[in-house]
Amino acid sequence: MIEPALRFAGVGKSYGEARILDDLHLEVAEGEFFVLLGPSGCGKTTLLRMTAGLQTLDRGEIYLRGTALSPVPPEGRNIAMVFQDYALYPHMTVYQNMAFGLRRHARRRAETDAQVRKTAALLGIGALLERRPHQLSGGQQQRVALGRAIVRDPALYLMDEPLSNLDAQVRATVRTEIKELQRRLRVTTLYVTHDQVEAMTLADRMAVLNEGRVQQIGRPIDVYRAPANEFVAQFLASPKLNVFDGTLERAAGTASVRTAIGTFAFPNPPSSLGEPTALRVGLRPEEIKVSFPIDESEPHLSVRLIEPLGSQVLVIAERDGTQVTVSVAADALPAEPRRLRVVPAGCAVHLFDRGGLALAHFISA
Amino acid sequence: MMRRFATYAVLVAGLFPLLLPFYWMAVTSLKAKRDVFTATPQWLPLHPAWDNYPLAWSAEPFGRFFFNSIVVTTLIVASQLVLASLAAFALARFEFRGRRAIFWLVVAALIVPVQITFVANFMTLARFGLLNSYLALVAPYAASAFGTFLLRQAFAAVPRQLEDAARLDGCSGLAFLWHVLLPLSRPTLIAFALVAVVAHWNDYFWPLIVTNNNAVRTLPIGLGMFVGQEVTTDWNLLMAASIFVSAPMLLLFFLMQRYFVRARLHTGIRG
Ligand SMILES: Nc1ncnc2c1ncn2[C@@H]1O[C@H](COP(=O)(O)OP(=O)(O)O)[C@@H](O)[C@H]1O
Ligand SMILES: [Mg+2]
Numbered sequence: 001m002i003e004p005a006l007r008f009a010g011v012g013k014s015y016g017e018a019r020i021l022d023d024l025h026l027e028v029a030e031g032e033f034f035v036l037l038g039p040s041g042c043g044k045t046t047l048l049r050m051t052a053g054l055q056t057l058d059r060g061e062i063y064l065r066g067t068a069l070s071p072v073p074p075e076g077r078n079i080a081m082v083f084q085d086y087a088l089y090p091h092m093t094v095y096q097n098m099a100f101g102l103r104r105h106a107r108r109r110a111e112t113d114a115q116v117r118k119t120a121a122l123l124g125i126g127a128l129l130e131r132r133p134h135q136l137s138g139g140q141q142q143r144v145a146l147g148r149a150i151v152r153d154p155a156l157y158l159m160d161e162p163l164s165n166l167d168a169q170v171r172a173t174v175r176t177e178i179k180e181l182q183r184r185l186r187v188t189t190l191y192v193t194h195d196q197v198e199a200m201t202l203a204d205r206m207a208v209l210n211e212g213r214v215q216q217i218g219r220p221i222d223v224y225r226a227p228a229n230e231f232v233a234q235f236l237a238s239p240k241l242n243v244f245d246g247t248l249e250r251a252a253g254t255a256s257v258r259t260a261i262g263t264f265a266f267p268n269p270p271s272s273l274g275e276p277t278a279l280r281v282g283l284r285p286e287e288i289k290v291s292f293p294i295d296e297s298e299p300h301l302s303v304r305l306i307e308p309l310g311s312q313v314l315v316i317a318e319r320d321g322t323q324v325t326v327s328v329a330a331d332a333l334p335a336e337p338r339r340l341r342v343v344p345a346g347c348a349v350h351l352f353d354r355g356g357l358a359l360a361h362f363i364s365a
Numbered sequence: 366m367m368r369r370f371a372t373y374a375v376l377v378a379g380l381f382p383l384l385l386p387f388y389w390m391a392v393t394s395l396k397a398k399r400d401v402f403t404a405t406p407q408w409l410p411l412h413p414a415w416d417n418y419p420l421a422w423s424a425e426p427f428g429r430f431f432f433n434s435i436v437v438t439t440l441i442v443a444s445q446l447v448l449a450s451l452a453a454f455a456l457a458r459f460e461f462r463g464r465r466a467i468f469w470l471v472v473a474a475l476i477v478p479v480q481i482t483f484v485a486n487f488m489t490l491a492r493f494g495l496l497n498s499y500l501a502l503v504a505p506y507a508a509s510a511f512g513t514f515l516l517r518q519a520f521a522a523v524p525r526q527l528e529d530a531a532r533l534d535g536c537s538g539l540a541f542l543w544h545v546l547l548p549l550s551r552p553t554l555i556a557f558a559l560v561a562v563v564a565h566w567n568d569y570f571w572p573l574i575v576t577n578n579n580a581v582r583t584l585p586i587g588l589g590m591f592v593g594q595e596v597t598t599d600w601n602l603l604m605a606a607s608i609f610v611s612a613p614m615l616l617l618f619f620l621m622q623r624y625f626v627r628a629r630l631h632t633g634i635r636g
Contacts, residue, residue: 049529052529052533053532054529054532054533074532074533074537075532075533075534075535075536075537079533080533081529081530081533083526083529083530084526085524085526087524087526087527087529087530088530089527089530089531089545090549091545091548091549091551100534100536100544101533101534101535101536104534104535104536104540105534105535148530148534
């Protein structure tokens with residue numbers, strides 16, 4: 001077996017009674033961009049700080065290229081971290097910020113200088129080297145923070161929600177830059193965030209974390225298509241997952257799922273599914289097929305609210321206390337729609353048991 | 366515009382009573398002895414008696430006193446800065462048992478008037494035969510609760526992420542104090558050092574108690590000797606001496622004031 005670049009083996013951490021992380025297992029391959037996605041307070045920062053050596057583990061071990069990290073002090077781990085608030089030294093220039101770690105690690109002045117200038121050029125901050133952090137915009141500060149990590153040429157980057165303090169425009173730009181940079185440098189990266197868009201766009205593979213436990217690991221597209229449980233499905237839905245109670249009805253070789261907003265034909269139900277009677281049925285707003293009937297006699301829901309998002313529009317409709325949120329292309333939306341019908345064919349349906357565990361995912365026929 | 370004018374008017378009016386004693390001191394220092402007390406105040410030194418300065422300087426061994434004051438003030442302030450930095454570092458950034466208790470002791474020490482410690486300190490120094498020494502002048506003031514408190518507050522305000530970043534950069538412990546905490550607390554350090562320099566340069570009571578020998582006496586004692594020993598005090602000479610005793614402090618304020626304004630701009634506005 002090839003030893004992964006980074007391996008978490010049964011890592012646990014508690015603060016007093018509170019178990020922050022519990023028996024965590026993860027493997028990150030060499031050169032991989034791995035994103036850890038989870039709500040705030042789920043222990044993401046704690047995990048990164050433990051990896052960097054800024055905090056001790058209560059249980060388990062972390063291995064970097066096969067070496068157990070526990071006995072190694074932070075400065076000996078060859079790991080660089082990008083912090084949420086950048087954590088640049090306010091009293092140092094950009095140049096000094098980037099050179100500080102190299103100098104402390106006893107690199108020669110000439111070598112440091114070459115390294116800093118090369119990295120600054122790579123990040124497009126060569127003209128800012130003599131500025132101080134307070135003279136920079138948020139995006140520039142974040143680039144310097146990245147530069148301080150890259151300049152050390154470490155075995156691993158840790159990034160703690162590096163985009164969360166930037167405004168939307170800059171965030172998208174820097175996000176792309178981070179991705180390109182990682183592609184270019186091919187340094188193993190562990191990136192944590194609570195933003196599912198960042199996870200989807202950046203990750204080679206991702207893990208979803210909740211209440212101290214890994215909920216699912218996989219490529220973003222696989223996690224998106226087949227969420228392991230209701231929490232993951234909910235977390236990857238925007239703005240929210242529609243969840244209904246449902247029943248499975250089987251008939252010679254086929255099956256269908258009946259819910260308050262319609263009945264979805266289930267073409268090839270796996271035999272492993274068994275005969276669950278009570279189900280929870282999840283549908284993402286962008287994965288529901290709808291039409292907007294004129295005729296009042298067709299079964300329909302009444303449109304309550306319309307939220308234009310640009311090319312997409314969110315439509316919230318309701319019938320008998322059941323609400324559904326769908327996302328439709330703006331140009332497919334009639335003027336002032338009053339009625340919305342869920343088209344039962346072609347919807348992506350996610351089935352969960354009572355406890356929220358995923359049973360099956362299918363496209364309705 | 367009117368408001369600005371009014372502000373300046375008030376400031377200038379307030380300045381007047383502050384500056385008047387200094388002005389009177391300067392004028393008197395240039396008067397002949399018989400012109401010091403006159404029926405109508407003489408606001409200008411019509412016949413400036415420049416001789417007063419060399420006379421005052423040699424009336425007591427002021428050269429020696431100057432040297433002593435510089436040595437004692439420097440030792441006190443240097444020691445206070447070092448000890449306060451180290452104590453504040455521990456109190457602000459380390460977890461250990463009794464940390465809160467020690468911090469509250471420091472705060473409590475702020476409230477105790479320094480005179481209360483005089484008797485005990487005097488007895489201790491006398492017992493060890495250390496009276497009439499630089500050590501007697503410096504040791505009781507070697508640590509400062511005020512400085513410790515100020516620096517602790519400044520150090521505690523530095524975010525944890527900065528400490529984390531420094532640790533990954535291979536900079537922890539005293540290196541972190543030296544390379545990050547102290548530079549970031551420069552305005553606090555300078556403000557405290559300034560206050561401490563002035564307080565100990567001007568200190569009269571403690572040096573009076575522990576010295577009776579010109580070899581270790583400081584400037585304020587020298588001034589006091591002017592007043593006490595003769596039947597009539599030479600006020601013009603005393604004023605001349607006061608001028609050269611306070612001149613270094615005035616100079617310090619002029620120099621540091623500019624620095625202060627810069628420091629305030631640096632941390633406050635663009636922070
Ligand atoms: N030093 C600490 N002492 C006690 N609880 C802590 C400490 N640090 C973090 N926590 C708690 O641990 C949980 C996880 O924190 P954190 O790792 O910062 O989460 P995240 O980065 O995912 O938002 C939070 O509930 C937080 O309150
Ligand atoms: Mg966090």
